[in-house]
Amino acid sequence: MFVLLKRLQHLRRTVALPAPARPGSLALRHVDCGSCNGCEHELTNAAGPHYDLERFGISVVASPRHADVLLITGTVTTRMAGPLRAAYAAMPEPRLVAALGDCALGIGVLGDPDQLAGPVEDLLPVDVRVAGCPPTPAAIAEALLDALDLVRTPRREDRR
Numbered sequence: 001m002f003v004l005l006k007r008l009q010h011l012r013r014t015v016a017l018p019a020p021a022r023p024g025s026l027a028l029r030h031v032d033c034g035s036c037n038g039c040e041h042e043l044t045n046a047a048g049p050h051y052d053l054e055r056f057g058i059s060v061v062a063s064p065r066h067a068d069v070l071l072i073t074g075t076v077t078t079r080m081a082g083p084l085r086a087a088y089a090a091m092p093e094p095r096l097v098a099a100l101g102d103c104a105l106g107i108g109v110l111g112d113p114d115q116l117a118g119p120v121e122d123l124l125p126v127d128v129r130v131a132g133c134p135p136t137p138a139a140i141a142e143a144l145l146d147a148l149d150l151v152r153t154p155r156r157e158d159r160r
């Protein structure tokens, strides 16, 4: 166990993303609107010890009332459109929406069109887009760090 911890410490120092000089925090509320779980798998990797996003103040919260970012994976099914809008409505301002993966971006990897409400962009204002099927953990980590910068940006009126 000790050797494993030392190895993880080494990886974090030599390979992982450099620590930015940006204070603050970012609370994520993740909603799976109809994914194959591939995006969740990579999201879990991005949150793991290699990238260690918690050191940047990025964490996942259980309630949209405590969230800065609504992080959406999967194609939005007709059944999930209502709960997705409700989660967004419950979030305090300022709030961001992140569409993670090609399905959320409406590229149409998964799903029967009759059962889909459309891409996230048709339902909510999307601020952060992470393409890929699934996106790599590095791409997810970079996008979340960009979202951390966006949360601190005062010009919120540019967003829909």
Ligand code: SF4
Pocket (backbone or CB within 6 Å): 034, 035, 036, 037, 038, 039, 073, 074, 075, 100, 101, 102, 103, 104, 109, 110, 132, 133, 134, 135
């Ligand atoms: S983008 Fe790919 S990995 Fe992500 S939910 Fe869709 S099919 Fe699965």
